[in-house]
Amino acid sequence: MQKLIVILLFFISSLAFAQTNQTFSNENKTYLPNIKTVLCYNSSKEQSIPVIMLNSAEKIILSFDDLLGGTKNYWYTIEHCTSDWQTSRISTTDYLDGFNDDRIIDYRYSSNTTRKYTHYQISLPNMQIQPKIGGNYILKVYLDSDKNKPVISQRFYILDSQVAVAAEITNPLQVSDRNARQKINFNINYSMSIANPYQEIKAIVMQNFDPNTAIVNTRPAFIKPNQLVYNDINTNDFFGNNEFRKFDTRSLRYKAGNVKDIYRDNQSVNVMLFQDAPRNTGAFGNQFDENGNFFIRNTDGRDDQTEAEYTDILFTLNATAPTANGEAYVVGRFNNYTLNKENQLIYDAGRKQFYANILLKQGLYDYEYAWVNRDTKTVETQPFEGAFFQTENSYQIFVYYHRPGARWETLVGYTNMTNKISEGR
Incomplete structure (x- = not known):
């Protein structure tokens, strides 16, 4: 029965790749089914948050695979965006x-x-494209120098550091939430002039x-000299x-963590994971994870980027x-x-099981199950995963400044922290 499900799901996931008529959106998105394993991070650390300092030696790396092989005429550009990812109404100058755009010439088979x-790769800034102000940016990859043929859109950030962010993770004040929720309090310390x-x-x-999960803060709880305090109880x-x-x-020579079976045919490699159970009841079980991240690795070969198998x-x-009224999904970074x-799961009501077959490159992957409740229009992981205060999570805080009279918002502060450490800038 399980093999029949695998074959059916593999057939669904292996439909012919084709260009569809789409337009770019300012979100992390791939527009073609033959484009896989999109990575975007600060080059100083693999799979780090894609934030770099303005006018520094830091680089953003974007890479992806084209499963159709061969060589394509891929181009890219970047656009400045507002804090809510709308295109800024400013000129490219x-x-x-x-230049405004460039062709991707770094590729390997x-x-x-x-x-x-x-495998294709871009490094930014480079000799052709150099951002000169801080803020949110969207990187757009398209085919044949035609922006009406979108391939990838990917968000990244350029930090023009002008404020310091100090944050802490603490228990909520509401007693009923203390075992399930985590509260973020933070201060913005500044020396520049902020009138309002x-x-x-x-x-x-x-x-x-x-x-x-993004929460927008526009009103500090307290305003002190050279400090904004965000610690409202709600x-x-x-x-x-x-x-x-x-x-x-x-x-793929042996069955490692959470892998139940591996089998091959002439065209594919199939990996069956052990069946998962809900974790919304019982006590918290501590285990090491990467806070939703993933890493491409291939210990059977020498090159992770070009010798890793797709399974x-x-x-x-x-x-x-x-x-x-809802659907279940497998999600992660x-x-x-x-x-x-x-990544939507198919539900077998008779067996009370959800199934999904997803094509992924060899490596280490974090994942979780999410439920989209169509009645409440919410995305929830708690029905399958539970919620515990003890869970180690990472939190990112982005601070934007709209200078009076300016035509754009600038990213002036950023911190990335977990329950244990903080990496502020």
């Missing part, structure tokens, strides 16, 4: 030095893999770099959720549907926590 692909913090300063708090409360589930496909991963969740058909 306001935020760019150099896969080797020793069942499924052939081409309510209009000029905006702070966005995010959990595990998941845009679905804001910046997050469900602690649970430690992420994970699996390990670094090698069809079968996820199985033994659970009933939490509500009558490997798909930017996106809720789409590719």
